Amino acid sequence: MAQEGQQHPLNVYYRIWALLFVLSFFSYMVDYINVQGPLRWTLILVFMFLKAGFIIAIFMHMKWERLALKGAILLPPIFIGVLIWLMAIEGEHTWLTRIEFFGESTFVPQEVHH
Amino acid sequence: MSEAAATNAEVLPDGARGVVRDFSSDMQSFHVPWGKAMMWIFLLSDTFIFSCFLVGYMHVRMAATDPWPYPSEVFALSFGGDPIPLILIAIMTFILITSSGTMALAVNMGYRKDRKKTFWLMVATALLGASFVGMQAFEWTKLIVEEGVRPWGNPMGAAQFGSAFFMITGFHGMHVSAGVIYLLVVANRVRNGFYEKRGGNYEIVEIAGLYWHFVDLVWVFIFAFFYLW
């Protein structure tokens, strides 16, 4: 199959296409109706991963590739996961020492003008 | 392209056994053309690039003691009335998704050897991409001229806001622009039958498509982490 390349009924694409629009709209709404706190994060991440998932799986045809290729491409980013995890801790750590020894920032933000 | 691919037409096992089978086979491990395999590996490498950019952004943002400007205000846009948060970004997002759709269709048409449709769909994709870059340019100028955001500082808060914004969106914008050129080149060759001479093989369209979808993919993350956080 791989030889004739990836051929799939068009309406698969149409459906995903629509779906992406909806999801983007939702994630936009998260900001528009100004959800805050943990819920905001959950929603943002959920919509983000759904969108990313569909693009990779359908538009980039990963769904129809063989498991070998899937694994080879999707596993290495685990290392990035470790980096993100540790860098988040590190950022927090740096921030703490700053607050403790240099005190709160004295920056006075300006209003955004349109 | 690779005849090797054409030779093993026998049905392959799936799942874990498939993986073992593929990696223990001779000649080739992935049942995809070379160009596609290479593009996938390149995209993996590129993923690491963008991830590092975003990790850097996350770190400086978390470490910043100065207040972080509130994106949904900074990027709000007002048409006469009171400003609508992130509206331009939303539009850009929809444009990019649309372009992904047209691209996906182009790939499909390519495999159907429908050169005309493929060509026009690819051109449409490129145009959408170009308009995305255009809007980005508009967004940048607005930010620089009206909000006074500079790479080295801004009136609303931590200097890293501008630094990270211009760097990340700039790098993404360069990817889009490169993609537009790439698409147009391939589209043109589809039109003038360049690939017919090479055994009417249109994987190249899918390869270009992979790149384009990746650019869209990156935007999904930028949108979430930079604009919505």
Next chain:
Amino acid sequence: MPMAVVLILLVVGSIVFHFLSPWYFTPLASNWSQIDATIDLTFWVTGFVFVAVNLFMAYAVVKYRAKEGSRAKYDPENKKLETWLTILTSVGVAAMLAPGLFVWGEFVNVPEDAMEIEANGQQWYWSYRLPGADGEFGNVKAEIITNDNPFGMDPDDPLGRDDVLIMSPEVHLPINVPVKVNLRSKDVLHDFAVAQFRVKMDLVPGMETYLWFTPTVLGTYEVLCEELCGIAHHTMRGAVVVDTQEDFDAWVASNPTYAETQSVAAGNAAVGAAQYAVCAACHGQQGEGLLALNSPKIAGQEAWYLKRQLKNYQSGLRGAHEDDIYGKQMAPMAATLANDAAINNVIAHIETFPDNPGAVTIDGDVSNGQRIYNVCAYCHGKDAEGIEAINAPRMAGMTDWYLERQLQNFRSGVRGSHPQDFYGKQMGFMGRTLHDDKAIADVVAYIGTLPQR
């Protein structure tokens, strides 16, 4: 055959070298005997592996080297053997790791009763801060650092008023008291390291790091900067003096608090004029200097530098070396200045003098001098105007024959060899890179050509 012999010799040689060589860790002077213990353990494990692996290899090379009609044995693999080796190795690794992590836990968690000090790093010297009576440090900001507020103390922070500021690379510590050293850098990365204490940690600008130890032996220990921090990295030295509690308290009392540094009376030029009469005899009425009496021009030299040198003469950091003929002459003169106030007054008076460039008396290869000066410029400035924050005095428009003599003194150690003259020692390092009198003359000649501002 030679290969095998050599391998054996190298293994044996390495062991012999390890046990016989006089070069090993300096005697421990802190509580961190656990670190040394971990190192010994690691030596035994790794040493065993090193010997075993290589002797086995040497044996194989002898036994199985190609001979007429010999043939290798074909054995692709041996699960059992490989598993065993893996397990053994894992055991060895675990044996080294476990104590390591344990000791690290000790290092990360500072004991509650630890006293706190702060070490400041800056290109290329150390200074320190003690929390003072309230036991708390005031906030500091790099943005507000100036020559008058070198620590960047936040003037509005009440906690900072009583912080004791030590503007010297030498700090004192009481013996047998655990001390947490907070580390702060004003510019680039540095690293606070004392070989005898075993522990070290980087100083990172924009954040605060720490290490802790308990000094256990009285004495003076050299502080080294062990993170590349620019061209004078290797000259960034300091000292930790481990005192008895009494001596320590006395030393603390002898240093000013932040509040005190803010309230020093400015020098009074009029009063200073009287004291200057003594100096005038040699340095001239206008401080223009006098070759005949070997007295350099002092008019126009920065106040902070004059002050430091006068104090150095007083405390014997300078002018004490037996070959420092002229320094010996200056020392008693400096002694006539009773106290800081007196010094400030004289300097205030000197600052009133007109500042005309000193005469050019040295000629040398200016272009070569310029090449050499590239290095000097890092501290003294492109135009030799001097940079207080780097402790580098002005040289442009000053007395060239004097510069020449001082460079010679620095090179020969006549100046800058006193253990407490840290800045002099720095210059000594640089002076020694000028290999002959010609080099000195050349660079001095070049400095003579620099515009004075």
Next chain:
Amino acid sequence: MAYVSIADRDHTIEHHDPQTFITKYVYSQDHKVIAIQYGVLAILIGLVGMLLSSTFRLQLGFPDTFDFINPENYYQFVTVHGMIMVIYLLTALFLGGFGNYLIPLQLGSRDMVFPFMNMLSVWVYFLSVIILVASFFVPGGATGAGWTLYPPQAISPGTPGVEWGIVLMLLSLAVFIVAFTMGGLNYVTTVLQARCKGMTLMRMPLSIWGIFMATILGLLAFPALLVSAIMMLLDKLIGTSFFMPAMMAAGEVTEYGGGSPVLFQHLFWFFGHPEVYIVALPAFGIVSDLLATHARKNIFGYRMMVWAIIAIGGLSFIVWAHHMYVSGMNPYFGFFFATTTLIIAVPTAIKVYNWVLTLWQGNIHLRVPMLFAIAFIFTFTHGGLTGLFLGNVTIDLPLSDTYFVVAHFHMVMGVSPVLVVFGAIYHWYPKMTGRMYNETLGKWHFWLTFLGTYSLYLPMHYIGFLGVPRRYFAMGDTDFMPDSAITLNASMTISALIIAASQSIFIYNMIASLKNGKPSGPNPWKATSLEWQTPDTPPKHGNWGHHLPVVHRWAYDYSVPGQADDFTPQTVPAEDVPVGREHGVEH
């Protein structure tokens, strides 16, 4: 993407065999020519790096005696020395050089899958080298920030080369990364997709495994370097503050604020540690083949060897902060990274054991390549074990940033892989040129380099124990350093000079043997792997004449019982194996 894809065409393609000098040696798309271009370039720049080291070694051995070395150019030399040796010499030589030469030949392909991109790669690499060298001649000279280029110091006054040197260095790195990516994509895709019939992954020679894994590491690690380079360039050129906190410079308060220097270190080492394995893994692989061939014995525990390479590759991405134990990062990271770091010792140990066990019961021919291979095992074990000291976070406290670290990584990177480079060059010289090198000269070169480097780096550890910091232009007199250490430094310098000088023997040997060397024949070592079975030596464009080889066995069929010869090429089908009385008897 227009390219001629010939890598697995099973019939000669009429690629107009290039004739003119230009098409043959400049615009050539033949992987073998490109390999040699990479190799020669790398070695030339490597010699520059070596000369730099000799120069600053003079200052360390005999302080304040030479006019041509002052603090400024000392730090510039050290920095560029480190950068050249790690990136422009070893990375380029192992992957661009040996990778290009061996992959198609040992896998039975006609060429890389994208020859044109492959050619671009070498020329972009050339450009990056030019930029690197150019940085010496710009105002202010090359950067002296140390090869780790830590900000803020790398881009703030007080460090040599802040004006332009650092900019060119970062630029050169970026260009190098582009070059590497173009090459790397080729190597990986070729290994995965363009092997000949019968060549499964588990039949590949370990050289290929090492190079393959190293290339993957490169493709995933260099991005971190690229990103940090871009961010630092922005900080330097347009005044952003990614890595720059509020700080002073040259006595004045700067405009910077809010950045985080530790972030750079994390990004750098997220690249940097995989990088050191990029340098190590190809050496691991190649040395395995040298050992097997010259011991006439299959490599012991082939599958474990492969899995070890994969394990090391994976682990190397989660140990990076062992370079940062004393950097002021969150101290609790120490526990995590010390553990992951020491775990790496296990797969590496397996490799060491299996190399030694390959010699066991072998039939060892101590030819020059074999000498280098054995020396590698010795020095690498030594260097690796010192790594365990540093990896154990507690012990790193006293040793970090001292000469012990310098000794560690020279033993493990400055000596071991270099020994393999030499061994490999001697080993494949006959295939590349069709002639034999001079054995005697080779032996001289070996003994001088091996004994020289050991006498240079063993004592260096002890200078480190004393507490002598690295990157010190001069130590001066300190109470904790006995004077005898000064003389030790002098002796180290002398060894360094001897080693450096002895490299000329090697170079003479290589050049002279081109003409004088006696013809070697297609397979002088009686080796089994494919590159020795090419129809012509040196192989022609397309490598395999009319038909691609077909592989029937793994690459290590040496001294198989029941077979007459003590080696059976991979191309020989089971039925044509010459059976009969075995020549020779087991020990």
